[in-house]
Amino acid sequence: MSRFSKSVLCSVAVLPIFTFALTDAHAATTPLTGAEALSQFNLITLGNVNSNSHVDGRAWIGGSANGGDYVQHVGSTPGSDYAGLTVMGSANNVHVNGLGSYIGGSLTNSIVNSGSSYIGGAVGNSNLNGASYVAGGSSGTNFNGPRLSTPSALIQSNASAAASTNFGNTLSTLSNTLKGAVANSTVSVVGNKATFNAVANSKGVAVFDLSNATSASVFSAGEFSFAANGASTIIINSSVSSAVIGANFLGGQAQSLGGSIVWNFYNATSLTINNQFGGSILATHASLTNNQNIEGGVFVSSLTQNAEIHQQAFTANIAAVPEPSTYASMMAGLGLLGVMAVRRKRKQGRG
Numbered sequence: 001m002s003r004f005s006k007s008v009l010c011s012v013a014v015l016p017i018f019t020f021a022l023t024d025a026h027a028a029t030t031p032l033t034g035a036e037a038l039s040q041f042n043l044i045t046l047g048n049v050n051s052n053s054h055v056d057g058r059a060w061i062g063g064s065a066n067g068g069d070y071v072q073h074v075g076s077t078p079g080s081d082y083a084g085l086t087v088m089g090s091a092n093n094v095h096v097n098g099l100g101s102y103i104g105g106s107l108t109n110s111i112v113n114s115g116s117s118y119i120g121g122a123v124g125n126s127n128l129n130g131a132s133y134v135a136g137g138s139s140g141t142n143f144n145g146p147r148l149s150t151p152s153a154l155i156q157s158n159a160s161a162a163a164s165t166n167f168g169n170t171l172s173t174l175s176n177t178l179k180g181a182v183a184n185s186t187v188s189v190v191g192n193k194a195t196f197n198a199v200a201n202s203k204g205v206a207v208f209d210l211s212n213a214t215s216a217s218v219f220s221a222g223e224f225s226f227a228a229n230g231a232s233t234i235i236i237n238s239s240v241s242s243a244v245i246g247a248n249f250l251g252g253q254a255q256s257l258g259g260s261i262v263w264n265f266y267n268a269t270s271l272t273i274n275n276q277f278g279g280s281i282l283a284t285h286a287s288l289t290n291n292q293n294i295e296g297g298v299f300v301s302s303l304t305q306n307a308e309i310h311q312q313a314f315t316a317n318i319a320a321v322p323e324p325s326t327y328a329s330m331m332a333g334l335g336l337l338g339v340m341a342v343r344r345k346r347k348q349g350r351g
Helices: 034-040 151-164 169-178 212-219 250-255 322-349
Strands: 043-045 050-051 060-061 085-087 101-103 118-120 132-134 186-190 192-198 205-210 224-226 233-238 244-247 259-266 271-274 280-290 298-305
Touching: 034 118, 034 169, 085 151, 101 151, 169 280, 186 205, 186 212, 192 322, 205 212, 205 259, 212 244, 224 250
Parallel strands: 043 060, 043 298, 050 298, 060 085, 085 101, 101 118, 118 132, 192 224, 205 233, 233 259, 244 271, 259 280, 271 280, 280 298
Antiparallel strands: 186 192
C-alpha cells in the first residue's frame, strides 16, 4: 500500500484541536521522506507566507498564510494524503482551487473552490464549496457543500497527514545529506555568463559545490547556462548566507531543467529571486522573496511571494545521492581491503 493511499488515525496528543474520536480502523499516516516531500509539494514553508500570486501545486505552510492562490493545476499535482493547502496556523484571503484544505486556526475572507475542508478555528466571510468541518463558529460564510458535525474519512485523512511529518527535521536532514555529497562538476564564469558543466556519476547525478567566493561570482552573473551532459539530477550546494539572483537562464532551461535541479542553500537566511528561476530551492533557514516566477518547488523558512511558483514534474533522483556516512563506509572498506592486502603480502613473504 502506498504512503498516500492509507487511511489514517490522529491522536489528541498530535492534534489537540480535534474534539472527535476516530475509529480504530484508521492507521497512522507515515511521515514523508525528504524525497517524497519534494515530489508531493510545490511549496513548503516552516513559517509564514505572504502572497499576492499563485502556486501551481500542493502547499504546506507551518505558520500563517496571508493571500495566495493554491493548487492551480489539480491534474498535474501528485497524489498525497495531504490536502491541496495545509496551513498549520490561520489563513486569510486565500483561494484553494482544488484538493481541499486543512486550516489549523481560523479562516477568513477566503474561497475553497473544490474539495473538503477542515478548519480548526472559526470561519468568516468565506465560501466553502465542498464538505467542511468547522470546529469554531461561523459568520458571513456560504457553505455550498454540507457542513459536517463530524469529519468525513477524507477530512480525517487530510487532518492526520497535516502534522504527521516534521518538515523542519526532514528537510534539514535532506539538506545536510546533499551538502555532504562529493562534488564532481564545476562552474565557470566568463564575463557575465556562468556555465554549469555537469559530470554525471553512474546514477546520473551531477554535484556542484559553490563556496562563498564562487557563489559571489556565480550569483552576480547575468546569464546561467547548463551543460547537462546526460545528468538527470543536478545538485547545487551553496554555502552563502544571502543571495540576490537575477540571472537569465539561457535556452529556456529554467523550465526544461526545473524538475531535475535542486539548489541547496544550506546556510542561507535571505534569498531574493529577480528573474525566472529554474529548479527547486531548498533553504530551510531562509526567508525567500520571489519577484519573478520559479520553475520548481520552494522549501524554505518563510516566503514573500510576488510572482508565480510553477510545478515542474520532479525528476531529480536525490535518493541516489550518497549520504556522507556512505562515503565514510566506502573509505573504511577500502582501508580494510588495503590492510588485508598488506597482511597477505606479509604472509606470502614469510612462506
